[in-house]
Amino acid sequence: MAVYTQVSAEAMAALLHAYGLGTLISAKGIAEGVENSNYLVEASAGRFILTLYEKRVDAGDLPFFLALLDHCADRGLPVPRALRDRDGRQVQSLCGRPACLIEFLPGVSLTTPSAGQARAAGEALGALHAALADFARERPNTLGPDGWRALAARCGAGLDAIAPGLAARVARELDFLAAHWPADLPRAVIHADLFPDNVLMLGDRVTGMIDFYFACSEIRAWDLAVTHSAWSFSGDGTDFDPAIGAALVAGYAARFGLSAAERAALPVLARGAALRFTLTRAWDWLNTPADALVTRKDPLAFLRRLDRYAAQGETLFA
Template identity: 55%
Template sequence: MAVYTEVSDEALVAFLADYAIGGLVAFRGIAEGVENSNYALRTEAGDFILTLYEKRVERGDLPWFLGLMAHLAGHGIPCPLPVHGRDGVALRELCGRPAAITTFLPGVWPRRVDIAHCGPLGAALARLHLAGEDYAPRRANALGPASWAALLARAADDADGVRPGLRAELEGALASILAAWPERLPSGHIHADLFPDNVFFLDRRISGLIDFYFAATDLLAYDLAVCLNAWCFETDYSFNVTKARALLAAYGAVRPLAEAEIAALPVLCQGAALRFALTRLYDWINTPAGALVTRKDPLDYVRRLRFHLAAKDASAYGL
């Protein structure tokens, strides 16, 4: 989450007139994240989230995202529910940007991940994958393997300014990963960005899964790889195999992994680490001055990538 587009009181009041959620009480920008402009919104009917979709999100994809969220919420997944206007339309326009309001979910995301968070995460991810099975529309992963070479090319000339030798390291990793990438694994709808700040806990239970704007139809085990990267490394970049084992065991208790998925974990984790290293590198170089947004260090994910490149098999992840 972030704020790129400022919304005036007058514009927001006019926007809310199209909804049956009462008048404006308060709103404020949310600075975390890097993608869209987000506001915490309070009206006379309660608390909501207002999102203005910025340039990286394709407008044509937004009905898919909002439809998936509504589908998952209807199947018991604790995710935001899009709020429809008086005319039945959820996707509208505000300040020249596509915009939508969703329900607010209580809870806080874990600033320090411990083992007790990892089991609930694994089970919630598996339930999300199963709940999405009968959502018929599909969406290709715009940030999947087919996009990584172009992402690297867009940042390559500036990569060595971030750290000497970074360009060659990323180019070598990309070639290795693409050569080994699995094709015939179980697929379905994935979140693709389930970082700790997108998971809310309340009384040690998951109360919310948010930010579905990278969701896509892709390899289910790739979603696990994203989570292993995001949840199982310590602040010194050592990999916590106990956290990984808890995450994978809880996932497998709900949706058992196929042998081929287990065998592919190292390269899937390499790919997930590379994807976030590349998008963070691009944002590190190109985030506009003055944006109310938290830039994230791409080298964090380069360090994770090195661990996965050294992993010989799934035993590195506790299996």
């Protein structure tokens, strides 16, 4: 969400030359995505995003992410492909960091999407799953169900510092999910973080899906549950908009299909999604100074979703 590494205009001009993209016209550091440094670069050949991978993205995972983006772009999806330089390389070394020059996609992220826009997002997620159906690579979900208990333990007493009783609430939920987690649903590579931030739109049209750096092998319907938890509530988790939730699921089902077993599992999967973001936000909250470069996101915004899914899950997906 900030520019951690300053890249000189001279270094950017040299990079553009290596890609055969002409001369440098403008470059602005942008506040976007996970903890990478990003620049919006204008060259005589067009506009591009220059990403330097900082802490959160493991360089060893880059080949997976880049292959995934190529795979989806080859199938016509609006995802930002990493360009290849004159020697065919997608990953450079810049200022000591792995770096990619990435396609620029038009569109803006919505704060208050309409039901029509939510339906388009659901359709886009369905199209993504269709494109990924024959994607052969795998990547474990490092933030998936298997890791939640350990993550809660690492947060420790900090959970109750965030909200009294949170540790016990999380422990109860972990037990519930362990007992009720669906066992036999189809698995595939998924986006795993398709928040409104990560969907670019122009009007009712999806023009980009971005920020695939949590993509992993997981229960496929979990992706729809994550998206539902992210899109259907107000940011702070207090208000649920049934029209948005229904439009997301309908768009997804129309584009990709949703089995009866997957549909039936959505309330439990959504509890898992809400717990996942409660826990990862809690961890970040406890380990990020209040005045750090990264804006801390409120873990309670997802605890509220969790409570709502736990109390009314069937209704919310009716």
